[in-house]
Amino acid sequence: MKIVILKFGGTSVGSIERIKNVAKIINAYHKKRYKLIVVSSAMSGVTNDLISKSKQISDNFSSSEYDVLVSTGEQVACSLIAARLIHLGLKSRSWLSWQIPIMTTSLHKNAKINAIYKRKILNYLKKGGIPIVTGFQGVNENERVTTIGRGGSDASAIMLAKFFKAERCVIYTDVEGVYTTDPNKLKKAKKIKVISYEEMLEMASLGAKVMQPVSIQDARLNRIDIEVKSTFTKKSGTLITKRSNIINNKIITGISLTQNDSKISLIGVKDKPGVAASIFKPLSKNLVNVDMVVQNISANGKETDLTFTIKTEDLNKTKKIIQSNKNIKFRKLILKKNVSKISVIGVGMITTPGVTFRMFQTLANKKINIQVISTSEIKISVLIDKRDTKKALIALHKEFKLHNKR
Amino acid sequence: MKIVILKFGGTSVGSIERIKNVAKIINAYHKKRYKLIVVSSAMSGVTNDLISKSKQISDNFSSSEYDVLVSTGEQVACSLIAARLIHLGLKSRSWLSWQIPIMTTSLHKNAKINAIYKRKILNYLKKGGIPIVTGFQGVNENERVTTIGRGGSDASAIMLAKFFKAERCVIYTDVEGVYTTDPNKLKKAKKIKVISYEEMLEMASLGAKVMQPVSIQDARLNRIDIEVKSTFTKKSGTLITKRSNIINNKIITGISLTQNDSKISLIGVKDKPGVAASIFKPLSKNLVNVDMVVQNISANGKETDLTFTIKTEDLNKTKKIIQSNKNIKFRKLILKKNVSKISVIGVGMITTPGVTFRMFQTLANKKINIQVISTSEIKISVLIDKRDTKKALIALHKEFKLHNKR
Numbered sequence: 001m002k003i004v005i006l007k008f009g010g011t012s013v014g015s016i017e018r019i020k021n022v023a024k025i026i027n028a029y030h031k032k033r034y035k036l037i038v039v040s041s042a043m044s045g046v047t048n049d050l051i052s053k054s055k056q057i058s059d060n061f062s063s064s065e066y067d068v069l070v071s072t073g074e075q076v077a078c079s080l081i082a083a084r085l086i087h088l089g090l091k092s093r094s095w096l097s098w099q100i101p102i103m104t105t106s107l108h109k110n111a112k113i114n115a116i117y118k119r120k121i122l123n124y125l126k127k128g129g130i131p132i133v134t135g136f137q138g139v140n141e142n143e144r145v146t147t148i149g150r151g152g153s154d155a156s157a158i159m160l161a162k163f164f165k166a167e168r169c170v171i172y173t174d175v176e177g178v179y180t181t182d183p184n185k186l187k188k189a190k191k192i193k194v195i196s197y198e199e200m201l202e203m204a205s206l207g208a209k210v211m212q213p214v215s216i217q218d219a220r221l222n223r224i225d226i227e228v229k230s231t232f233t234k235k236s237g238t239l240i241t242k243r244s245n246i247i248n249n250k251i252i253t254g255i256s257l258t259q260n261d262s263k264i265s266l267i268g269v270k271d272k273p274g275v276a277a278s279i280f281k282p283l284s285k286n287l288v289n290v291d292m293v294v295q296n297i298s299a300n301g302k303e304t305d306l307t308f309t310i311k312t313e314d315l316n317k318t319k320k321i322i323q324s325n326k327n328i329k330f331r332k333l334i335l336k337k338n339v340s341k342i343s344v345i346g347v348g349m350i351t352t353p354g355v356t357f358r359m360f361q362t363l364a365n366k367k368i369n370i371q372v373i374s375t376s377e378i379k380i381s382v383l384i385d386k387r388d389t390k391k392a393l394i395a396l397h398k399e400f401k402l403h404n405k406r
Numbered sequence: 407m408k409i410v411i412l413k414f415g416g417t418s419v420g421s422i423e424r425i426k427n428v429a430k431i432i433n434a435y436h437k438k439r440y441k442l443i444v445v446s447s448a449m450s451g452v453t454n455d456l457i458s459k460s461k462q463i464s465d466n467f468s469s470s471e472y473d474v475l476v477s478t479g480e481q482v483a484c485s486l487i488a489a490r491l492i493h494l495g496l497k498s499r500s501w502l503s504w505q506i507p508i509m510t511t512s513l514h515k516n517a518k519i520n521a522i523y524k525r526k527i528l529n530y531l532k533k534g535g536i537p538i539v540t541g542f543q544g545v546n547e548n549e550r551v552t553t554i555g556r557g558g559s560d561a562s563a564i565m566l567a568k569f570f571k572a573e574r575c576v577i578y579t580d581v582e583g584v585y586t587t588d589p590n591k592l593k594k595a596k597k598i599k600v601i602s603y604e605e606m607l608e609m610a611s612l613g614a615k616v617m618q619p620v621s622i623q624d625a626r627l628n629r630i631d632i633e634v635k636s637t638f639t640k641k642s643g644t645l646i647t648k649r650s651n652i653i654n655n656k657i658i659t660g661i662s663l664t665q666n667d668s669k670i671s672l673i674g675v676k677d678k679p680g681v682a683a684s685i686f687k688p689l690s691k692n693l694v695n696v697d698m699v700v701q702n703i704s705a706n707g708k709e710t711d712l713t714f715t716i717k718t719e720d721l722n723k724t725k726k727i728i729q730s731n732k733n734i735k736f737r738k739l740i741l742k743k744n745v746s747k748i749s750v751i752g753v754g755m756i757t758t759p760g761v762t763f764r765m766f767q768t769l770a771n772k773k774i775n776i777q778v779i780s781t782s783e784i785k786i787s788v789l790i791d792k793r794d795t796k797k798a799l800i801a802l803h804k805e806f807k808l809h810n811k812r
Contacts (some may be wrong), residue, residue: 079474080475087468089465093468144505393625
């Protein structure tokens, strides 16, 4: 049985009219004789309203009751979608997590799906039914309602695709797909037709607007093709798939940006094992997210300079942690706000030499100073002055021919 | 284990502030060392909002999905109550129907509870927990969510009281209890402290504002004491109990009214078996609710006059049914709008002769003409002109000393 998972996000089911539209989309797939499993988020705004109620009840609202509370949002959306399909003459019904069941770990508000029982849903599919499954939730071994953390309903869709060995998982959302860079920052940004999981993961903020990294990673591990598209247009979206499915790679697939970063340099740190750990352990404990880390080669073999970036909002906290921790020894501390990380991402760079050089040359031509460099197999990131971000983005987007139709 | 059921209606949990108040009420019972099972309705307005959504999706909304949809209302209320109790330092949790489970018949939108599994709740009570149970719903043998029809959450509370052999079932609502007559129609109406199930059932509209007859009947059959009281005051309410628990009965407990009635008289009907049936069968089929029925003694043994009352809104329909049905033979049809039924109810009349006479004399003194009389063991109803209703109500309320403190 070839199964397709269709997942609809909160804005896609954000009103009665939109739910009717979603029913039309489902009907169109049904007419193409796909076996469908539909997953829905809560209607947009509903979850926030429920969370607001919870905050008024208690500033320390029970996490198990929180899950009971917010899980009603998806239940409402699923019943409305199913009823609309029935109205259109199709066989459909809502399937609540406990009815399937979708089993999760026990941790409330942040559970993980660890099993989906297939028997009832498969029977229902065989009878020609279209199951509408509540996203974002499950039940734990104590038969209590859980909600899953990051990734939400996307994670539900990916796990359904995994357990039912679905041919494809279509994520309907309010954006048309993944772009070469943020269209709000560069009008010439183009929608990417096909992208590998790895590139998508490296896209960081750019990709995260479309899908949480945790869900992309789950899809990658289970080799599930994901199609991201908009409920509001009929245009094709972006296919996220394994590298080997992608022919005619561009060298660079996209350019991502981070802003509001700060750079911290520790000058004259002892160059011996365990030093980096002694610095980053207290930061991690205090939930400071460290991004780029660069350690220079020690000239004299005794001392080294360590540079890393954090979000500017964490700057004061970080400063205090470093200065108050006596295990961290250094000669000088340099803090710099208003830096920006710009990254070019593409699996094409693995087989194409000279990408790093082209990137650096492009920035040099624009007289943009590179403060820190960090590279991975499919990504090159540089830290630059925040003022230069736009100039750098335009130049790199052009250099790597991302303006062109893809 | 002595168990008390506390049921809160929609207005009682109609806002966050009210839910906090409900938590205080529960806490007060808890401090008195009662073992509590709490049942809640949805926050007022929520169910109507969900129903409105369903109507926008389809004018023939699937009844099974309707139940999935509206049952979320109680789930939200229960999670908020439980979380508030946890906030106050108590052990509490929501119990959804499928978690207990509360089993119902399979008919959606109008299911009946036929079993409540006790094991999990009893274990939870033994551990000192306060279970907050979703009213108005259950699951059927197909593991689908059902909602129960008339009586709603009251019926849930009564059935919980039955299965757990509760000592008492307290119905918290937005009225202070049952009154001798409608306080909106007569300011001197007094709250009744104790009333029997049978009187409560005979109170019809008067009682129905407080509780659906079907729930009272269930309570009567299972000998469950019901206390009806308001969440908004600390005043005692009305206890509904078996007759033998009531000492010092007043002769008359209350006076109920119906308005917008019409009277239909069929003059010269053949006086033979099956005639009444031939008239009422087509009315019943057409959902016309017949209230008082009086058949006069036949003078000549061949013909009789038949009079009955219906709601005025059904008058035209009834007229057509009678005139178009050739099985119904009569000489003359008399229709009269603007009649009103006034009933005095009280178990005291069983042992006190002369109540009928006192009622008729009181009305005669006020020159009020009685058009139809109908009596039961504990109720005397008369049909009068609608214009005389208020006058009759005042006179009877005074005659039977209902003005006095009870």
